[in-house]
Amino acid sequence: MLTQTGEYALRAMVYLARKGENAYSGVKEIAAATDVPPNYLAKILQQLARAGVLESQKGFGGGFKVARKLSKITLMDIIDPLERIEKFKGCVLGQRLCNDEVACPLHHTWKAISGQYLGALRETTLQDIADFRRKAEQVEGADAQPNYGELLASREKRG
Amino acid sequence: MLTQTGEYALRAMVYLARKGENAYSGVKEIAAATDVPPNYLAKILQQLARAGVLESQKGFGGGFKVARKLSKITLMDIIDPLERIEKFKGCVLGQRLCNDEVACPLHHTWKAISGQYLGALRETTLQDIADFRRKAEQVEGADAQPNYGELLASREKRG
DNA sequence: TTGGAATAAGATAAAGAGATCCGAATCGCC
DNA sequence: GGCGATTCGGATCTCTTTATCTTATTCCAA
Numbered sequence: 001m002l003t004q005t006g007e008y009a010l011r012a013m014v015y016l017a018r019k020g021e022n023a024y025s026g027v028k029e030i031a032a033a034t035d036v037p038p039n040y041l042a043k044i045l046q047q048l049a050r051a052g053v054l055e056s057q058k059g060f061g062g063g064f065k066v067a068r069k070l071s072k073i074t075l076m077d078i079i080d081p082l083e084r085i086e087k088f089k090g091c092v093l094g095q096r097l098c099n100d101e102v103a104c105p106l107h108h109t110w111k112a113i114s115g116q117y118l119g120a121l122r123e124t125t126l127q128d129i130a131d132f133r134r135k136a137e138q139v140e141g142a143d144a145q146p147n148y149g150e151l152l153a154s155r156e157k158r159g
Numbered sequence: 160m161l162t163q164t165g166e167y168a169l170r171a172m173v174y175l176a177r178k179g180e181n182a183y184s185g186v187k188e189i190a191a192a193t194d195v196p197p198n199y200l201a202k203i204l205q206q207l208a209r210a211g212v213l214e215s216q217k218g219f220g221g222g223f224k225v226a227r228k229l230s231k232i233t234l235m236d237i238i239d240p241l242e243r244i245e246k247f248k249g250c251v252l253g254q255r256l257c258n259d260e261v262a263c264p265l266h267h268t269w270k271a272i273s274g275q276y277l278g279a280l281r282e283t284t285l286q287d288i289a290d291f292r293r294k295a296e297q298v299e300g301a302d303a304q305p306n307y308g309e310l311l312a313s314r315e316k317r318g
Numbered sequence: 319t320t321g322g323a324a325t326a327a328g329a330t331a332a333a334g335a336g337a338t339c340c341g342a343a344t345c346g347c348c
Numbered sequence: 349g350g351c352g353a354t355t356c357g358g359a360t361c362t363c364t365t366t367a368t369c370t371t372a373t374t375c376c377a378a
């Protein structure tokens with residue numbers, strides 16, 4: 001569901017998001033804070049910079065920072081350049097002819113499942129994560145049974 | 160989101176589901192019909208047999224068949240023995256302390272996303288796939304914009 | 319201009335998934 | 349019991365992912 005690389009990328013991005021949109025952070029600092037192998041993290045951050053999610057600054061005082069406002073960076077922006085999400089495109093059962101009209105037995109089922117997953121990834125931003133966390137801390141302990149739909153509902157209200 | 164192995168397993172199981180709950184099918188037959196490398200498929204089917212999802216019969220006329228009623232086999236039953244779903248357990252950001260009360264910034268977000276995905280996998284059965292397909296064929300062409308939630312809703316009505 | 323500090327980039331090693339092959343064991347049938 | 353068909357299990361190989369290392373390249377400050 002999420003490769004090691006994708007998980008590392010999320011860790012780094014959340015760290016940078018909390019760090020602010022202006023300050024540069026070095027690879028060593030991020031690696032130490034997120035418990036990720038430094039050299040490997042460097043590779044991942046390079047890819048994210050190439051994808052336009054991060055900005056890098058060489059030389060003294062340099063490092064990485066988010067390239068735009070947190071509300072404009074989705075989880076998909078972070079994961080897509082690193083993982084092979086194209087696994088979804090094309091029929092799961094390998095049929096050449098498979099669409100909404102002429103569908104393989106799994107088409108509708110898988111479209112529903114993957115659609116919700118990909119949709120959540122596409123619409124959840126780093127800003128949402130920060131917002132929801134603050135909100136969650138306020139209502140902490142109110143619900144014994146946490147409501148999985150709450151986050152998704154709050155996304156829709158954002159408009 | 161779904162490894163090659165998991166996809167192959169789904170292909171084979173859907174094929175066997177359509178074949179009926181009583182007839183045995185050989186590896187060569189299944190591999191040819193689903194376009195999966197025969198030797199590798201044999202390994203996968205062995206694992207599924209060990210997991211109790213399939214029953215195998217050696218000798219002439221032998222092969223594999225589903226071990227129980229289609230309504231009792233979920234997509235999770237098929238995928239779980241083959242993939243490392245334990246990637247979800249534990250904090251995505253690597254924090255030791257991370258639960259509903261004391262959560263990392265990603266905890267609630269990821270719980271919502273993965274909860275929907277895993278829930279769908281756990282509750283969708285091979286029978287659902289057959290049912291929904293029949294239903295979809297009946298209403299074919301009625302909706303230009305297919306409703307992703309329809310399948311999930313129909314699952315709940317099953318009780 | 320020089321030196322220190324940082325990222326960029328490529329080569330490479332280790333680990334795991336994906337895929338293949340072969341011999342052994344098992345079953346039905348003759 | 350012997351034969352053919354089939355699954356089972358282990359050994360092996362390849363490819364991708366993960367991780368490390370080394371060498372440039374770039375920037376800032378003195």
